[in-house]
Amino acid sequence: MRLKTIRLSGFKSFVDPTTIPITGNLIGIVGPNGCGKSNIIDAVRWVMGEMSAKHLRGDSMADVIFNGSNARKPVGKAMVELVFDNSDGSAGGQYAQYTEIAIKREAGRDGQSDYFLNKTRCRRKDITDLFLGTGLGPRAYSIIEQGMVTRIIEAKPEDLRGFIEEAAGISRYKERRRETENR
Numbered sequence: 041m042r043l044k045t046i047r048l049s050g051f052k053s054f055v056d057p058t059t060i061p062i063t064g065n066l067i068g069i070v071g072p073n074g075c076g077k078s079n080i081i082d083a084v085r086w087v088m089g090e091m092s093a094k095h096l097r098g099d100s101m102a103d104v105i106f107n108g109s110n111a112r113k114p115v116g117k118a119m120v121e122l123v124f125d126n127s128d129g130s131a132g133g134q135y136a137q138y139t140e141i142a143i144k145r146e147a148g149r150d151g152q153s154d155y156f157l158n159k160t161r162c163r164r165k166d167i168t169d170l171f172l173g174t175g176l177g178p179r180a181y182s183i184i185e186q187g188m189v190t191r192i193i194e195a196k197p198e199d200l201r202g203f204i205e206e207a208a209g210i211s212r213y214k215e216r217r218r219e220t221e222n223r
């Protein structure tokens with residue numbers, strides 16, 4: 041699975057519908073302080089199911105919705121969509137058949153979020169399950185933020201094991217086992 045496109049609308053500073061094509065294996069996003077570079081990473085975390093406002097650099101979940109500027113009124117809804125190329129079929133199970141996989145999250149100011157997988161409404165869990173064991177996810181290691189390298193180096197053995205299990209693709213099976221045992 042390879043990220044192809046990021047679409048945002050009403051998310052933080054991206055009030056107008058914006059499409060960001062990810063055209064190569066290495067791209068850089070540059071711009072002056074405060075122009076919205078980190079907001080793009082927040083959007084990627086948010087659509088994958090992040091539920092902590094703090095991890096999205098806000099005080100409340102409504103802080104991800106465009107809250108107005110000198111020239112623009114606030115809006116009532118935020119939307120982020122990620123489109124993945126899955127032509128190699130690397131998304132497992134029932135998703136292997138799709139050459140493209142799109143995940144979307146929408147939220148209004150009431151705090152309610154709706155999730156979609158290939159345009160069909162789904163649960164948050166369907167999205168987190170899709171990425172479990174791939175290294176991609178709201179908290180997974182594919183997003184290396186400031187301070188994370190130090191956190192990995194200084195991690196306690198059990199936390200370090202968590203990173204290794206995610207990299208090895210084991211966490212998916214551990215989670216399923218945990219769910220089965222809890223039934």
Ligand code: ATP
Nearest residue numbers: 052053073074075076077078079103104105106107
């Ligand atoms: P730096 O180079 O300093 O890291 P950056 O490009 O990463 O900057 P961001 O942190 O992505 O910048 O963007 C910050 C900007 O986003 C601020 O101007 C802030 O006002 C704006 N912003 C954040 N949340 C919202 C919101 N809910 N509505 C409108 N604007 C917002």
Ligand code: MG
Nearest residue numbers: 074077078079
């Ligand atoms: Mg930044």
